[in-house]
Amino acid sequence: MKPSPTFEERWKRLTSRARMSIPDDFPELPPAFHTRVLAHWQAQPVESWEDLLATLGGRAVWAVVAVCAIAAGFVFTDFHEARISRPELEHVITLEAWIP
Amino acid sequence: MEPPMDVSRCVQRVQSGDLVAANGLIDHLNPLVRRIVRNHLPRREGEEDLMQEVFVKLLQKLEGYRERPGIPFEHWVSRLAVRTCLDALRAERSRPEWRWADLGEGSEQWLDYLIHQAEPPPGSSSPDALAVVLELLAHLSPPDRLVLTLLDLEERSTLEISQLTGWTRPMVKMRAMRARRKLRQVARQVMKSEFEEPT
Numbered sequence: 001m002k003p004s005p006t007f008e009e010r011w012k013r014l015t016s017r018a019r020m021s022i023p024d025d026f027p028e029l030p031p032a033f034h035t036r037v038l039a040h041w042q043a044q045p046v047e048s049w050e051d052l053l054a055t056l057g058g059r060a061v062w063a064v065v066a067v068c069a070i071a072a073g074f075v076f077t078d079f080h081e082a083r084i085s086r087p088e089l090e091h092v093i094t095l096e097a098w099i100p
Numbered sequence: 101m102e103p104p105m106d107v108s109r110c111v112q113r114v115q116s117g118d119l120v121a122a123n124g125l126i127d128h129l130n131p132l133v134r135r136i137v138r139n140h141l142p143r144r145e146g147e148e149d150l151m152q153e154v155f156v157k158l159l160q161k162l163e164g165y166r167e168r169p170g171i172p173f174e175h176w177v178s179r180l181a182v183r184t185c186l187d188a189l190r191a192e193r194s195r196p197e198w199r200w201a202d203l204g205e206g207s208e209q210w211l212d213y214l215i216h217q218a219e220p221p222p223g224s225s226s227p228d229a230l231a232v233v234l235e236l237l238a239h240l241s242p243p244d245r246l247v248l249t250l251l252d253l254e255e256r257s258t259l260e261i262s263q264l265t266g267w268t269r270p271m272v273k274m275r276a277m278r279a280r281r282k283l284r285q286v287a288r289q290v291m292k293s294e295f296e297e298p299t
Binding site: 014022 | 233
């Protein structure tokens, strides 16, 4: 007895039948189409790398300055904060945990 | 009979701003771009609207195009067209609801065959088969839809898909496998909703 086809096999069969109905005509484009495409192309020329860098360069500098300022702020507050040093903390935990 | 177009020369002319050459290039690429757009068209978008988007993008990016030996210009165009279609599919916000009642009789038979291994599908119902396939694909995520369309409808190899999409080959295979699994769930949901609804 022939085993029934799996879902993948049935899907393949379905798509192979569907392919027969995909239209394969390629009508010519209307003249207005070319005009529209060329008009859009001319209206929005893609920016060159130099233009892009010139535009983004200023913003990048300000972003870097802001990040540096925030980082400096963190370092300053961290430096002045009273902290328990790690060896002391470990020492206390060790004594509490193991020596009754 | 017209001599075949020298694509390389034409591209160079367009790069130097020749509008007549740009017109010629658009006509030359029409079948290629139309075929890709037609197969990956979002529901609410017109074929020529998306083609226009592809061509505008193509002309804008053409300045940066550099010819590479052994790789035809058409590969670059196909890749750009596929990516533009993927963006358009991603931009399509809502996916339509789909019910059993929306299907024609032939499409119902195909869906029944797909899920329940019912009767073998009728011989002359390829438009119905296409309708079911497109409906099912429309319910997948854009990348899943793209990979199954390229693989199963356009019969492209995983290598070609990898080149067109920029995904690795294992990624293409994995995505296709997952997409088929999701497809099965979608088809089952449609069938389930049919039997749950009051008559």
